[in-house]
Amino acid sequence: MLYFSYRVEGDMLHKLKEVLKQQNMITGYLYFYVHFITEVACFFVLSRLIGDSLFLWMAPFVYDAFAFVPQALIGYASDRFPKINFGVIGVLLLLLGFITFSLDIIPGAYTELIFLCLGNACIHVAGAEATLRTSKGKLSHSAIFVSGGSFGVITGKLLGKTSLTFWIIAILCLTMIPFILLADCYKTECREEDLEKFNYANKDIKPTLVILLAVLIVITRGYMGYGIPTSWNKTITQTILLYVAMGFGKALGGILSDAFGIRKIAVLSIGIALPFLLFGDNIMIISLIGVLLFSMTMSITLALLVSILKKSPGLAFGLTTIGLFLGTAPIFFFTFTTTRANCLVITVLTVLCLTITNKIIIKGDSDG
Amino acid sequence: MADFKIIFNPNILQFELLPFLMVIALLIITCILTFIFIKKELKKERNK
Numbered sequence: 291m292l293y294f295s296y297r298v299e300g301d302m303l304h305k306l307k308e309v310l311k312q313q314n315m316i317t318g319y320l321y322f323y324v325h326f327i328t329e330v331a332c333f334f335v336l337s338r339l340i341g342d343s344l345f346l347w348m349a350p351f352v353y354d355a356f357a358f359v360p361q362a363l364i365g366y367a368s369d370r371f372p373k374i375n376f377g378v379i380g381v382l383l384l385l386l387g388f389i390t391f392s393l394d395i396i397p398g399a400y401t402e403l404i405f406l407c408l409g410n411a412c413i414h415v416a417g418a419e420a421t422l423r424t425s426k427g428k429l430s431h432s433a434i435f436v437s438g439g440s441f442g443v444i445t446g447k448l449l450g451k452t453s454l455t456f457w458i459i460a461i462l463c464l465t466m467i468p469f470i471l472l473a474d475c476y477k478t479e480c481r482e483e484d485l486e487k488f489n490y491a492n493k494d495i496k497p498t499l500v501i502l503l504a505v506l507i508v509i510t511r512g513y514m515g516y517g518i519p520t521s522w523n524k525t526i527t528q529t530i531l532l533y534v535a536m537g538f539g540k541a542l543g544g545i546l547s548d549a550f551g552i553r554k555i556a557v558l559s560i561g562i563a564l565p566f567l568l569f570g571d572n573i574m575i576i577s578l579i580g581v582l583l584f585s586m587t588m589s590i591t592l593a594l595l596v597s598i599l600k601k602s603p604g605l606a607f608g609l610t611t612i613g614l615f616l617g618t619a620p621i622f623f624f625t626f627t628t629t630r631a632n633c634l635v636i637t638v639l640t641v642l643c644l645t646i647t648n649k650i651i652i653k654g655d656s657d658g
Numbered sequence: 659m660a661d662f663k664i665i666f667n668p669n670i671l672q673f674e675l676l677p678f679l680m681v682i683a684l685l686i687i688t689c690i691l692t693f694i695f696i697k698k699e700l701k702k703e704r705n706k
Contacts, residue, residue, distance in 0.1 A: 344667065344669060344670050344673050347670060348670060348674040348677050348678065351677075351678075351681060352677050352680070352681060355680075355681040355684055355685065356681075356684065359684050359685055359688045360684065362688055362691075362692040363688055363691055363692070366692075366695045400677055400680075497700055498696075498700065501696065598700075599699050599700075600703065601703070602695070602699045605695055605696070605699065608692070609692070609696075612688065612689070615685075623665065624662060624663060624664045624665060624666070625662075625663050625665055626661055626662055626663075627660065627661060627662065628660075630661065631661035
């Protein structure tokens with residue numbers, strides 16, 4: 291028995307090592323940094339916004355909309371015009387918004403914010419294109435890229451509350467450019483046919499329906515990401531741990547899917563997350579495990595959408611960000627206040643995600 | 659205690675109407691265009 295469990299653990303570790311040694315994982319790491327700095331800059335600004343309660347409600351709402359929603363259109367443009375470097379354009383727009391906000395030189399409260407958002411959107415699309423095109427059908431690259439955001443968000447929020455000069459952040463933004471250009475070098479070596487290796491969608495279901503259902507999972511996850519009650523979250527350290535759990539969850543989702551199979555990881559992570567989310571309102575460690583597990587589906591839904599829109603990975607990525615906006619938008623308008631209501635919502639949404647996931651992911655996918 | 663609480667302040671529609679409408683317009687236009695692009699891409703995939 292001991293030999294058997296030792297052998298199983300050895301096999302699992304071996305599979306994980308093989309995944310992490312994949313060629314061109316470098317684009318994931320390069321864009322992890324780029325995504326991290328992008329979110330640091332954006333949330334540095336958001337945490338320094340000053341205004342009345344109406345403005346402080348509207349500004350994050352506008353930010354979410356203009357950062358997430360246009361990515362589908364920018365993604366489509368990036369697919370059609372691959373020679374345009376949306377990454378560098380994004381950095382320039384981000385810097386324009388960041389510096390003009392910090393120096394307060396453009397009239398109108400939202401103009402600088404929108405520059406920041408569009409810069410953010412362009413950088414996201416560039417990251418998606420680079421990681422998806424260089425991954426040869428694997429999820430790890432895009433998962434690692436996406437995970438950088440969670441770490442960046444909490445870092446930006448914390449730095450924004452300090453007296454750190456914005457010029458430090460501006461200089462950090464400039465450091466993204468060599469990372470983007472290097473990632474582009476890897477991207478140009480790849481062929482269009484590499485995207486054909488994304489084959490995770492159930493072919494018995496109409497492609498349009500797969501798209502709708504995958505976006506529905508994203509909407510659900512978007513809502514739960516912000517709507518999960520975390521009464522235990524009272525200190526800065528606890529908030530940091532929450533975002534770290536989200537970040538690790540997003541990265542692990544892709545890495546474990548490549549090692550053990552996307553279907554297995556999707557179903558297990560959503561299913562096992564449920565009790566942790568239900569009982570984690572007052573208990574930090576339980577809640578963190580639930581958040582980590584639930585975050586693992588991020589790269590999985592992206593892979594499903596790319597499996598349908600193989601020639602348009604940018605557009606596929608943009609669909610996930612529209613879903614994220616639609617999922618987080620309700621939180622600006624209402625909240626569930628009792629444990630009973632929250633438990634019901636979490637259960638219904640988790641069961642919904644599990645049912646959809648079970649239907650739309652191809653059966654018998656390889657174990658990586 | 660009610661299970662559900664609305665936190666949206668209707669005064670937003672009075673004092674911050676323009677940005678609110680911008681968000682709605684962005685969402686509608688993007689969804690329409692995205693739908694058109696998806697139809698085009700799916701047609702290309704079928705004709706492959």
